[in-house]
Amino acid sequence: MSIKVLVVDDSGFFRRRVTDIINADGRMEVVGVASNGMEAIEMNDSLKPDVITMDYEMPVMDGITAVRNIMQRRPVPVLMFSSLTFEGARVTLDALDAGALDFLPKNFDQIAKDAIQIKRALTDKIAAVAKVQNKTVTRTVSKPVVKGQLKNTELVVIGTSTGGPAALQTLFKKIPGSFKTPIVIVQHMPGSFTKAFAERLNTLSPLVVKEAVDGDRIEAGHVYVAPGGMQLMVDKRGGGVIHIRESDERVNYRPSVDIAFASAAKHYGARALGIVLTGMGADGREGARLLKETGATVWAQDEDSCVIFGMPFAVIKEGLSDEVLSLNDIGPRLVEEVN
Structure with a gap:
């Protein structure tokens, strides 16, 4: 069963590029695209995607506000796109605080040198965060530790x-x-x-x-x-x-x-x-x-x-x-x- 993805970005060019990369991967498909945060909230309710890719700076409603609303209404793994600037970092950290799971630089040229790596970076991230909702918890028994053995840790x-x-x-x-x-x-x-x-x-x-x-x-x-x-x-x-x-x-x-x-x-x-x-x-x-x-x-x-x-x-x-x-x-x- 393929991973259903909702792509949210105010740039038509970027929406098309991301959609093409996702749809070329046999593990996933784009079920909808939105141009602002308000549309993203509505389409998350109606389309029920497994993962949302989210831009930050958009008209009507920005990405962080959208993430907060999504986490309250219908929580779903969100992958943020971020600019590689100091301010972009602060915005991305705000998005992670709001409930987004991970991020990717919006300028793909900064994270890879060829198209294959670009596609893999995006689709592998989507596949990874998609597992969060459906993961099976395996209980692991830890080894007994002697009290006080770490007092000399430097x-x-x-x-x-x-x-x-x-x-x-x-x-x-x-x-x-x-x-x-x-x-x-x-x-x-x-x-x-x-x-x-x-x-x-x-x-x-x-x-x-x-x-x-x-x-x-x-x-x-x-x-x-x-x-x-x-x-x-x-x-x-x-x-x-x-x-x-x-x-x-x-x-x-x-x-x-x-x-x-x-x-x-x-x-x-x-x-x-x-x-x-x-x-x-x-x-x-x-x-x-x-x-x-x-x-x-x-x-x-x-x-x-x-x-x-x-x-x-x-x-x-x-x-x-x-x-x-x-x-x-x-x-x-x-x-x-x-x-």
């Missing part, structure tokens, strides 16, 4: 992708200002988004949250967000420092959870804690393997609280997670076990 590294911005905001609301262990966040985002996201997280958390820059000292009570489009590595020498490097084109994710985890395994070993949250794909699995080889601890978010159970499942399936936790439990456990 660094926490969190990796996430789809659903991560909302998950991280939920998590950090539960971490008090007294939490001193430094935290590094690797969230799959474009380079223009991570600064805005770090600023937003900083307003919600009593900790100091910033976008990491090369040479940052790793300090107590600080949270470092890996910059989009680059790779973040940690180095314990000299009291702890962050290195930001250009990414090899062969690496799929920029920033990559695997690379950040690998550096933590090398320099912090058993004194590192890796946490894998909601996200598509398997980024973090190989890094978690390296962490485990050094005696470090790895936690994974459970399926029930994930938007997309891809990244945590990849870690759990390989037996690399010491605990599988609900999102609401991760913050309190950090305070109890690490702080």
Whole structure:
């Protein structure tokens, strides 16, 4: 059964382009197009799509207002299109707060270099968010953890992708200002988004949250967000420092959870804690393997609280997670076990 998609954008050219890409994929079909948020709300009720692609800036009603109304009337996975600007990042984060599940840059040339990658980026995102409504929850039993074994943790590294911005905001609301262990966040985002996201997280958390820059000292009570489009590595020498490097084109994710985890395994070993949250794909699995080889601890978010159970499942399936936790439990456990 194909995935039914509603395309919402005030640009006729963009609606046609997106429609052609979706209809060329055998997994899905466009069942309707709308030119503003009000039409989107009405067509969501009448056509009952499985996924909506949504623009932000439209006449009559903007995308964020439309998302809020859709989530109240008939919730459905929404994939936002966003401009690759700082203001576009802030708008997209507002849309995610309103209930949208994920986003793609509206300028396709910024996310791919050829038509095949362009089509795959869009259709794979649609297929992934479509599963959210129909996912089957598999209960996973975590391994018993000895209380107090994480008291010597010197660094926490969190990796996430789809659903991560909302998950991280939920998590950090539960971490008090007294939490001193430094935290590094690797969230799959474009380079223009991570600064805005770090600023937003900083307003919600009593900790100091910033976008990491090369040479940052790793300090107590600080949270470092890996910059989009680059790779973040940690180095314990000299009291702890962050290195930001250009990414090899062969690496799929920029920033990559695997690379950040690998550096933590090398320099912090058993004194590192890796946490894998909601996200598509398997980024973090190989890094978690390296962490485990050094005696470090790895936690994974459970399926029930994930938007997309891809990244945590990849870690759990390989037996690399010491605990599988609900999102609401991760913050309190950090305070109890690490702080």
